[in-house]
Amino acid sequence: MKMDAMGNNTTPSEERQHGTTVSPQVGVIIVHYPSARDVYLCLESLAGAVDTIADIVVVDNAAPERVSPPPFRSKKIEVLRCRENVGFARAANLGAGNVRGDLLLFLNPDVRLTPSDLAGLVETIHGEAGIGAVAPNLLRPDGTTQAGAGGYLPTVSSVSAHAFCLPKWLPGGFGKPFMVRLNWVDPSGSNGARGTHPELVPVDWLSGACMLVRRSAFEQVGGFDDSYFLYGEDIDLGRRLRESGWQVVLRPDVAVRHLHTANERYKTRAPVTAWIDGLDVYYRQHAPRSRRVLHAIGGLGLLGRAAARSLVAALPGSSFEARERTRRLFLNARRSIELSVSPRG
Helix, strand or coil, X not given: CEECCCCCEECHXXXXXXXXXXXXXXXXXXXXXXXXXXXXXXXXXXXXXXXXXXXXXXXXXXXXXXXXXXXXXXXXXXXXXXXXCCCHHHHHHHHHCCCCCCEEEEECCCEECCHHHHHHHHHHHHHCCCEEEXXXXXXXXXCCECCCCEECCCCHHHHHHHHCCCCCCCCXXXXXXXXXXXXXXCCCCCCCCCCCCCCCEXXXXXXXXXXXXXXXXHHHCCCCCCCCCCCCHHHHHHHHHHHCCCEEEEEEEEEEEECCCXXXXXXXXXXXXXXXXXXXXXXXXXXXXXXXXXXXXXXXXXXXXXXXXXXXXXXXXXXXXXXXXXXXXXXXXXXXXXXXXXXXX
C-alpha cells in the first residue's frame, strides 16, 4: 500500500487507472568491483541520456582499483566508498538512498546500455503504473542471447525446465523455466537495434545486471535483502514485488550487451560458485523443504552441460574461453551437488 499526493492510500492497480503526467527521472546506481575501466566504459555508454538521468552514484565496494570518474556532462558523479566489500545488495541499497529520481536503474559496470535502451525501459515503466520493475534482454559479447535476464521463481518444475531444457508443451508446468532465454532478432546487426518481439513478458524476477525499478515500489518492499552477499538478491526482490501487487516484466526488444568481464589481476573477486551460494540463501529462506532437490536438479543439469561442452573444448583449436566456461560449469555442478548432499546452515 502506498500514499498518493493527497495522502490517500493507493494500490498499484489504482495507480494504473490514474496514470501519471510527470516525466520520470532516473537515478543510476553502479556497484563497482573490481575494474575501474568497466565503470568508465559503462558511463560512456550512457553519455547521451543526460536529460533523463537525475543522479549517478558509483558505490566503490572496497575495490582494488579505485574509481574517480569525471563529471558526466553537466552532472557530477558521486562516488561512495565502502571500507570493506559489503556485497551487492547492501551496496545497491546504499546507492539507492543517495540518488534522486522516480526510477532507480541498477546497472553492472560490464553492461553497455545506450540512451535508446534506457528510453525504451523508461517508456515501459512510465506507460503502465502497475509495473514495478522492467529489464532488457541480455546479450553475450558475441551478440547471442544470454539466459537469465529474468525468469520464474525456482521450483522443482521451473528448475527442471531450465536445467534439462525441457520443452514447454510437456505437462507439469514446465512452460515457465527458472531462467528465461528470450528470442531476439537484430535485423541491422548493430547493438541496441529493436527486434521483432516488442511485447512485454511477465516474469517473477529480473537480473540485477540491468534493472529499472520504480522507487515507490522499491521502497515499499524495503529494497534488496542485504542478507544476500552476491546473487539471489534479485530473485528475492522480484518475489517481494510480485507479492506486493507489482508487475515485473522483461522487454525483449530492448537488448543490451553484458560482457561478463573477468579481471584476472585480482584474486579477491567472487568465487566461481558464488551464484550457487546465492541461490542457496534463497532456498533456505523460501524453499527449505525442496532445497536439496533443487540443488540436485540444478547440479545434474550443469553437469550434463559441462560434459557436452567438454567434448567441444577438447577439439583441436578450441579457445581458452571455451575451456574456461567448461571448467566453471563443472565447478558449479560440483557445488550444487555438494549442497544437495550436505546443505550448510
